[in-house]
Amino acid sequence: MRLPDDLRPAAEKYRAWITGFLAIGKEILYLSQDDVKSIPVTPHEIRSLAEKALVAYSAKQVDMPPKIALHPIRDTFFHAMPAYVPGEFAAGLKWGSCYPGNMKTFGYPQAQGLIIYNDHLSGMPLAVMDCKYVTEIRTAAVTYTAARYLAPKETETAGMIGCGVEGRQHVKNLETVLPNLKRIYIYDIVEKAADALLADLQPAVKASIVKASGYEELVKNSSVIISATVAAEGYSPVIRDEWIGGGKTILLCEGHTLYEDAVYKRADKYVVDSREQVEQFVQYGFYPFGHPEIYAETGEIAAGKAAGRESPGELIVGNNFGMAVEDMFVVRALFDRALEKNIGARLPL
Ligand SMILES: NC(=O)c1ccc[n+]([C@@H]2O[C@H](COP(=O)([O-])OP(=O)(O)OC[C@H]3O[C@@H](n4cnc5c(N)ncnc54)[C@H](O)[C@@H]3O)[C@@H](O)[C@H]2O)c1
Incomplete structure (x- = not known):
């Protein structure tokens, strides 16, 4: 995909703005995880960027080749995720990995990686940044967008399966799209992860966060069920079809790991972020x-x-596996604000 001619003047203006802060071609901005976290952005901004990204992708206004994947060990992956968004003058690549056993084996988080953000007019790198927090916030923002369109506005109960990095980020601002929530059920196979989520987030969340005893209690009591656990190959479902009544909104971050296949197959609406990507993951x-x-x-x-x-x-089942274009919309906003607020370190090229 090429930059349309009529956007060239605005693209050059944006580039000139960047050169007021950064010597393109001589240095890059390095943003550590703490730097990225310190950039002031609101949950509303991130949700709105995620929605724009989803819309732009489906309207074919972005260049986003399928993820290039490596799978060194069962259930693990590296993904190279490039995207170019001409309308945002944003181009770059996320090189992320997911190793579900990392915490147990090495004490590292399961998802991590780096993003390279480039000047799309010259190709020069502008920034290298940690991708963990970007992934965290944009993934929750995609789920919020799905909830906004797929769940009833008056939803009073939600459930979160998996209380790790994504689970916490999802519970944190879920009320921004489901403002009538009264209870959020949570469940994690590691009980202390659920305990920590409850202790840390309840003070700032209006709805009562309730620890469920297992999958059955959570799914039966929740109208909207979100999950962020492990993207597993193969089939070993833990959530039975017979527990799922009509009217539920099931929002998946990890593909088809948890539910019996019949749940996906009998859904009245099965919605995905990218048709092309689903075929790739098959x-x-x-x-x-x-x-x-x-x-x-x-x-x-x-x-x-x-x-x-x-x-x-x-x-309704929403299966949003994540797209580079979501990262690029958020990265452009974070990069601009980091420049304005003088956040991050300059490294010579
Ligand atoms: N769709 C996307 O765009 C996107 C983006 C990032 C991560 N993810 C996926 O989200 C998932 C969670 O990522 P994370 O960074 O929060 O990982 P994490 O390791 O921080 O958290 C995962 C949590 O799920 C729990 N868990 C694992 N298996 C479970 C099960 N069967 N039932 C209940 N709890 C279980 C773990 O104990 C852990 O607390 C991963 O599968 C990852 O691939 C998706």
């Missing part, structure tokens, strides 16, 4: 029984090209 072994018929992409629904939830009784 080849990697993530959908052993194939994927259900895809109703629409999340970005098509957000753009009003397909209906979201149409009736209270619909069973």
Whole structure:
């Protein structure tokens, strides 16, 4: 995809603005995880950027080749995730990995990596930054966007399966899209992860956070069920089809790991971030029984090209596996603000 001619003057203006802060071609901005976390942005801004990214992707206004993947050990992956967003003058690459056993084996988080952000007019690198926090906030923001269109506005109960990095980020601001929540059920196979989430987040969350005894209690009591656990190859479901009544909104961060296949297959609407990416992951072994018929992409629904939830009784599954374009929208905003606020270190090229 090329930069449209009519956008060239604005692209040059943006580049000139950057040169007021950074000597492009001579130095880069390095943003550590703490630097990225210290950049002032609101949950509302990030959610709105995630929604723009989903819409732009589905409208084919971005260049985003499929992820290039390495799978060194079962259930692990490295993903090279490049994206170019001409309308945002943003181009770059996330090189991220996911090692579910990391905490136990090495004491490291399961998801980590780096982002390289480039000047799309010259190709020069502008910044290198930690990707963990970017991934964290943009993934929750994608789920919030899905919830906004797929769940009833008056939803009073939600459930969060997996209380790690993503689980915590999801629970933190869920009320910004589901303002009537009264209870958020949480469950983690590691009980202390659920205990820590409850202790740390309850003071700032209006709804009561309730520790569920297991999957059954959580799914039966929650209208919206979000999960962020482990993206596993193969099939070993822990959530039974018979527990899932109509009207639920199931939002997955890890693909088809947790539920019996029948749940996905009988959903009234099966929504994904990217049709192309789902096909790609079939080849990697993530959908052993194939994927259900895809109703629409999340970005098509957000753009009003397909209906979201149409009736209270619909069973809707949203499977958003994550896209580089979401990172690039957020990275552009973070990079600009880091320059303005003088955050990060300059490194010579
Ligand atoms: N869709 C996306 O864009 C996107 C982005 C980032 C991460 N993810 C996925 O989200 C998941 C969570 O990532 P994270 O960074 O929060 O990891 P994390 O390791 O910080 O947290 C995962 C939590 O899930 C718990 N868990 C594992 N298996 C479970 C199970 N079967 N039932 C209940 N709890 C279980 C773990 O004990 C842990 O507390 C991963 O699968 C990752 O690939 C998706």
